[in-house]
Amino acid sequence: MSELPAQEPLVKEIPPKGADLSAWYTAVCLKAELVSYAPVRGCIVLRPHGFGLWENLQKELDARIKATGHENAYFPLLIPESLLNREAEHVEGFAPEVAWVTQGGQEKLEERLAIRPTSEVIIGVMYAKWIQSHRDLPVLINQWANIVRWEKATRPFLRTMEFLWQEGHTAHATAEEARTETEQMLGVYRDFAENVAAVPVYAGLKSASERFPGALETYSIEALMPDGKALQSATSHDLGQNFSRTYGIKFTDVDQQIKLAYTTSWGMSWRMLGAVIMVHGDDRGLQIPPKLAPIEAVIVPIVKGAETAPLEKARELAKTLRAVGFRIRVDERDRSPGFKYSDWEMRGVPVRIEIGPRDLAAGSVSLVRRDKQKGEDGSRVTAGFDAVAATLREQLDAVQDSLYARAKAFLESHTFAPADRATFFEQCKNRAGMIDIPWCNRPACETDVKNQTSATTRVMRELQQPGARCVACGEPAVVNAYFAQSY
Ligand SMILES: [Zn+2]
Secondary structure: OOOOOOOOOOOOOOOOOOOOHHHHHHHHHHHOOOEEEOOOOOOEEEOHHHHHHHHHHHHHHHHHHHHOOOEEOOOOOEEEHHHHOOOHHHHHHHHHHOEEEEEEOOEEEEEEEEEOOOOHHHHHHHHHHHOOEHHHOOEEEEEEEEEEOOOOOOEOOOEOOEEEEEEEEEEEOOHHHHHHHHHHHHHHHHHHHHHOOOOOOEEEEOOHHHOOOOOOEEEEEEEEOOOOOEEEEEEEEEEEOHHHHHHOOEEEOOOOOEEEOEEEEEEEEOHHHHHHHHHHOEOOEOOOOHHHOOOOEEEEEOOOOOOOHHHHHHHHHHHHHHHOOOOEEEOOOOOOHHHHHHHHHHOOOOEEEEEOHHHHHHOEEEEEEOOOOOOOOOOEEEEEHHHHHHHHHHHHHHHHHHHHHHHHHHHHHOEEOOOOHHHHHHHHHOOOOEEEEEEOOOHHHHHHHHHHHOOEEEEEEEOOOOOOEOOOOOOEOOEEEEEEOEO
């Protein structure tokens, strides 16, 4: 079907994913036109295809945030230094990464202003003003915002100086309520990762050394990348009364006593998109799960000479599909079908719809799945004109499910439970994957593992075998922990 002029390469140069994940990743981000590097070191520009991905993440996650009773609001970008300095542990944790505004116009500022590295401080100060009585609680607010953390290295989505995220900040009357909220949001993140991004994760509590500065407890979801490194994809913090004490978030309770509120914060950034790219992509380029795809299906009319019927049919079909909610692009470029096929494959569009003169005559179109190899069973199906919407729905659901199943199989086959210390250290060092052991939860033990292997605890859960000993050091185990090297 695709006669190609020799000068049109099928796939723009992408190094094989298995050979060098990092080179593959950067090439795909740039060539699929998700991002460009900005003139400012450490910053990226999100191009329309990349921003479309972000918008879909936002839409899906925002719906879940609102469904659990939260509202969106917006707080300022700049934080006065004196406010930031009040919470000592928090400041110490973020100090090396804060960017400062020292001058406004011609005038040197009397007080430096921090560009938010996170918003606990500015939001805490406002909550202290808004909250007076137990009747004002809980406060359940989320903000979609940009953040600046001074980074020297740049890796699109994974590590950039400025990034986009959402940060939820809540205040509650009791410790139990705050803990329930923290766990609930961890569940929301897990649901989003698995059911929208098709990225399976391990969820749980962080060890003390991995905790958010100023938090009582931090929970996170951790995804496994193809190179055996873990990627922390979202975090949820129980801040206890630490921030309330510093910023004076107090309320008069039903018993007329003045009490400190319990607060939480939780966030997911565009880093999650980095996980999506690494987990699902292949040597042909990106593979975007349908629920996040800016374009769910591309229609490629196969036009020969002055023939316009396939193009007209493509436009008509696009209109019909858009009317029932699909995100559709018609590729009308003056390029060969073969070039278009590989170009859209590289950009990760989940389904391609082909309409040629022969299809027109038969009253049908072909739907081709991105997640299957050419000629593989089910890679191509035919649908009559009236059945395109229903068939497309089925195909998109099938792609979504198969991407998740594949990633889940990878995670499971790369999760290990070594029984002895030597195997454990070797697997940590070799980046074998997620290494699950009964663990003593002692900082000294964690430091020892880190120094010898570069692996750290990712998340902890309940001890699976009561009475077990820590595989890393032999002391009594109190939890099970996943260890891995991480991004
Ligand atoms: Zn230990």
